[in-house]
Amino acid sequence: MSQFVGLLAASLLLGAFARRSGRFPEQTALVLNAFVLNIALPALVLRAVHRLTLAPELLAAAATPWLVFGGSWLFFRALGPRLGFPPGTVAALVLTGGLSNTAFVGLPLIEGLMGRDALQVAVVVDQLGSFLVLGTVATLFATHAAARDTRTGALLKKVAGFPPLLALVTAFLLHPWDWPAAVDVVLGRLGDLLTPLALFSVGFQLRPSGVKGRMRALALGLGYKLALAPLAIALLLLLLPGMGRLTFEVSVLQAAMAPMVTAAILAADNGLDPELSALMVGLGIPLSFATVPFVLWLLH
Template sequence: MSQLAGLLAASLLFGVFARRSGRFPEQTALVLNAYVLNVALPALVLRAIHRLTLVPELLIAAATPWLVFGGSWLFFRALGPRLGFAPRTVAALVLTGGLSNTSFVGLPLIEGLMGRDGVQVAVVIDQLGSFLALATVATLFATHAAAKDSRPRVLLWKVLGFPPFIALVVAFLSHPWDWPGWVDVVLGRLGDLLTPLALFSVGFQLRLSGLRGRVRALALGLGYKLVLCPLVIALLLLALPGISRLTFEVTVLQAGMAPMVTAAILAAEHELDPDLSALMVGLGIPLSFATVPCALWLLR
């Protein structure tokens, strides 16, 4: 747990210090975002989905990230305009509020709180839920929200050409065959760069001055992500019979994880209020180290 916190904090703070040092060009975040979305994330998706072992009874748990994203779309599109939020601010909230950091924050947290048995459930939620939602509906939403040309054919082409989506298709098609060991190692090394580089980029874009005028949006976004999501998912799962206690607890905790770092990168890449997106991640991750254990305590 301490190693995880150290890596996340160091990557974020180094990004903040790098911008203030003046030693990095203003385009640094744009370059890192392009690398994360076009190299590191496809490598991670390709490796994770190819290695996935599907457990049928966990399909309900894997469906919850899709519900969280769908709920985010309904919640922020309903409240955002009424609160006077700009369309791009609403889109940023949908992305960062609707995608959970079920991998780099979620997996270590689940292991630390619930042990290795909990990780088996968490991995399925992450790979069949968060990864797939990011590469499909979230990408389509971001493309539509930022596109000047919103014709369905144009939007579909942009999603089909999105490298993580291509990696997703290749991973499923190649699932029946084993890869050489060196391929797995290379993909793993490339994918390992995602978290530090993505958080460095978020830190580089993080400006506390961006809080001015965004406090309400930030409070609404983090309130939805860290409080409302786990509460609603818990109530939904309680209404379903046959779910084990372990699966129930892990699924609720994964729903309440901090915003996904890649969601903020995706929002920034499409110019959807990058300042708010960076704040959602920069504040959401440390807050989740308190809210997730509290949620587990309440569940028990």
């Protein structure tokens, strides 16, 4: 756990220091974002989904990230304009508030809090929930929010060419067959670059001085992500008969995770309030180290 926290902190801080040093060009974040979205994330999706096994009783758990994103869309589109937030800010809140960091924060945090037995549920929530939401409805939403050409055909064409979505479809098509070990190693190495590079990019875009002027948006976004979303998921899952305690708790904890780093990258790549998106991740991740254990305590 300490190594995991150290990697997250080091990546964020190095990104912030790199910007302040003046030794990196202003386009650094854009280049890293392009690498993450077009190479590292597709490699990670391709490898992880190809290896995934699914038990039927876990389908309800896999549905929870879809509910979190749908609730985010309703919540921020209803309240954002009333609070005077511009459309780009509302869209950034939908993305960062609606997508949980169920992989790079969620998996090690859940293993540390609940043990390895909880990982099977956590992985299903991540792969069939968060990754699918990111590659489909979240990408479509970001494309629509940023696009000048909002015709359905143009939007679908752009989404269909989104590399992580192509990797997801390819992984499902190739699922029945094994591939050479060398391919798995290469994909693993490329996928491993996602967390440090994505967080470095977030740190590079992070402007701590901007927190004061964005307090309302941050309070609304992180309030939904870290508190309201897990509460809503807990209440909904309590209505389902026969769900095991472990599946219930892991599903709620995954909903309580910090904003997904790739959501901030997706928002920034589409010009949707990059500063706020970086702040949501930069503040949300350290806060989640306190709020997620608190949610687990409440569940007990």
